[in-house]
Amino acid sequence: MLEQVFRDEWGRILASLVGFLGDIELAEDAAQEAFATAAERWPRDGLPANPAGWLIRAARNRAVDRIRRERTLAAKTEQLGRELRDQPEEEAMDETSTFPDERLELIFTCCHPALALEVQVGLTLRALGGLSTEEIARAFLVPFETMSKRLTRAKHKIRDAGIPFAVPPDHLLPERLDAVLAVVYLIFNEGWGDGRVDLSAEAIRLGRSVVELMPDEAEAHALLALMLINHARTAARFRGSELVLLDDQDRSLWDRRQIAEGRELLERALALRGTGPYLIQAAIADLHLSEPRDWEEIALLYERLEHITRSPVVTMNRAIAIAELEGPEAGLALLDRLELADYRYYHSTRADLLRRLGRAEDARTAYTRALELTHPGPEHRFLERRLADLS
Amino acid sequence: MRYALLIYDDIEVRDRTPAEERRRITAAVLEVLERPPVTGWLRLQDIESATTVRREQRGPLLTDGPFVDSKDFLGGFIVVEAENLDGALAVAEELQELRPWGAIEVRPVREEPSIGA
Numbered sequence: 001m002l003e004q005v006f007r008d009e010w011g012r013i014l015a016s017l018v019g020f021l022g023d024i025e026l027a028e029d030a031a032q033e034a035f036a037t038a039a040e041r042w043p044r045d046g047l048p049a050n051p052a053g054w055l056i057r058a059a060r061n062r063a064v065d066r067i068r069r070e071r072t073l074a075a076k077t078e079q080l081g082r083e084l085r086d087q088p089e090e091e092a093m094d095e096t097s098t099f100p101d102e103r104l105e106l107i108f109t110c111c112h113p114a115l116a117l118e119v120q121v122g123l124t125l126r127a128l129g130g131l132s133t134e135e136i137a138r139a140f141l142v143p144f145e146t147m148s149k150r151l152t153r154a155k156h157k158i159r160d161a162g163i164p165f166a167v168p169p170d171h172l173l174p175e176r177l178d179a180v181l182a183v184v185y186l187i188f189n190e191g192w193g194d195g196r197v198d199l200s201a202e203a204i205r206l207g208r209s210v211v212e213l214m215p216d217e218a219e220a221h222a223l224l225a226l227m228l229i230n231h232a233r234t235a236a237r238f239r240g241s242e243l244v245l246l247d248d249q250d251r252s253l254w255d256r257r258q259i260a261e262g263r264e265l266l267e268r269a270l271a272l273r274g275t276g277p278y279l280i281q282a283a284i285a286d287l288h289l290s291e292p293r294d295w296e297e298i299a300l301l302y303e304r305l306e307h308i309t310r311s312p313v314v315t316m317n318r319a320i321a322i323a324e325l326e327g328p329e330a331g332l333a334l335l336d337r338l339e340l341a342d343y344r345y346y347h348s349t350r351a352d353l354l355r356r357l358g359r360a361e362d363a364r365t366a367y368t369r370a371l372e373l374t375h376p377g378p379e380h381r382f383l384e385r386r387l388a389d390l391s
Numbered sequence: 392m393r394y395a396l397l398i399y400d401d402i403e404v405r406d407r408t409p410a411e412e413r414r415r416i417t418a419a420v421l422e423v424l425e426r427p428p429v430t431g432w433l434r435l436q437d438i439e440s441a442t443t444v445r446r447e448q449r450g451p452l453l454t455d456g457p458f459v460d461s462k463d464f465l466g467g468f469i470v471v472e473a474e475n476l477d478g479a480l481a482v483a484e485e486l487q488e489l490r491p492w493g494a495i496e497v498r499p500v501r502e503e504p505s506i507g508a
Contacts, residue, residue, distance in 0.1 A: 114476055161499045162392045164475040172477065 009052040010130030015102040024155045034059035104213040105165045111180040112163045119154045218274025221265045226282035228262035243378040280305045295324040312338045328353040344373035393500040394479035400466040404492035419489045431470040438464045
């Protein structure tokens with residue numbers, strides 16, 4: 001019961017407390033204390049009518065008490081104490097009162113470009129997703145101490161450097177929203193951390209929040225569509241622990257509900273006159289679900305994406321479509337113009353085209369290079385099988 | 392909040408820039424410094440004029456030149472009054488737009504010495 005409230009409401013509760021207290025660290029402590037109090041009282045007194053409101057109220061009261069107690073400790077806290085002194089001693093636990101949703105402000109704080117990208121990611125998972133520092137550390141394969149220090153430093157920087165807790169003004173919004181969406185998509189692509197923390201599902205939850213909070217942003221809809229359409233194929237992507245390519249996947253394992261929702265969001269993004277990179281990627285992901293695939297349309301969309309992103313990875317993906325349309329030779333010609341020597345999928349893509357052209361020796365070299373760049377796991381085993389099949 | 396903008400210059404790039412162009416840049420920068428968010432600024436003489444003081448066991452040790460020996464050097468300070476970091480970053484970005492070299496480090500000012508620090 002409490003756990004469900006925690007999953008659903010942590011971000012909203014924390015955001016409201018950051019808005020009130022002006023400090024993420026204080027807010028986090030207060031929220032945690034409030035949840036501890038709830039764990040004690042709710043089983044005894046029953047679930048309050050407005051659990052989030054109850055928790056915010058309880059956390060506020062605890063924080064105000066604590067600030068009063070520790071008033072002399074630091075100048076900044078003292079100032080806050082002065083501001084709070086004028087407030088009534090103890091706010092009534094009014095169960096019906098609601099608090100404004102300030103999650104959007106918190107997302108923009110966590111994804112502020114003055115913070116390093118890895119910090120933005122960790123902070124967003126902690127503050128909005130409610131993941132523990134330990135879970136985040138494990139998901140990103142870094143020691144707990146490292147992640148803990150990283151997050152603490154970030155919270156201090158937000159406070160000391162005056163990183164705003166606000167939705168950016170119009171002239172900054174497009175660029176800042178891009179940063180938020182990039183963080184969400186990066187979390188999605190980290191995928192299945194250690195099997196316990198499902199980062200893809202976490203990213204989808206975050207994506208849903210962004211859509212809910214910014215219902216007029218086409219790219220927010222498009223990103224959620226992209227994530228849902230890709231996530232829908234999760235169950236079919238592995239047989240046992242072995243990777244299954246799209247063409248060989250059991251389509252009955254695809255999550256129809258997620259695909260339908262993804263398509264609806266895609267429609268909405270189009271209706272909002274979106275033309276951004278996530279919209280194009282979502283459209284491509286959608287095209288990949290049809291059988292036979294419309295490679296001409298896919299190649300065209302990749303070309304549009306190339307114009308926006310100027311990314312060689314996008315060109316590489318267009319080369320795959322070109323190979324389907326005009327043959328492996330044409331795809332290979334496009335690949336050979338790219339500088340992606342350290343990118344594992346570049347070598348595996350090249351290897352596949354070389355294999356199809358019957359150039360076994362060149363394919364072997366490319367598979368070997370791809371294997372060197374791939375961590376042990378399903379993808380590694382897949383490439384090993386391909387390499388063994390060559391002889 | 393107050394922020395210090397530390398203006399770093401790149402000697403090599405700057406010295407390659409024609410004098411006429413440099414004068415034009417300086418004029419544009421001075422125009423930005425006239426505006427309200429800027430509450431004060433200092434331009435420093437070139438690093439050739441710097442003297443660095445260290446404390447050795449036998450007493451102070453003076454060296455001719457800057458503390459950090461690099462092609463990048465601190466060319467000046469600007470103090471900006473802004474509501475939050477975004478306000479300070481906006482001034483820094485505007486200035487950096489005018490200068491084809493160097494970088495600007497934005498640092499919040501420590502307003503009151505806190506106890507125990």
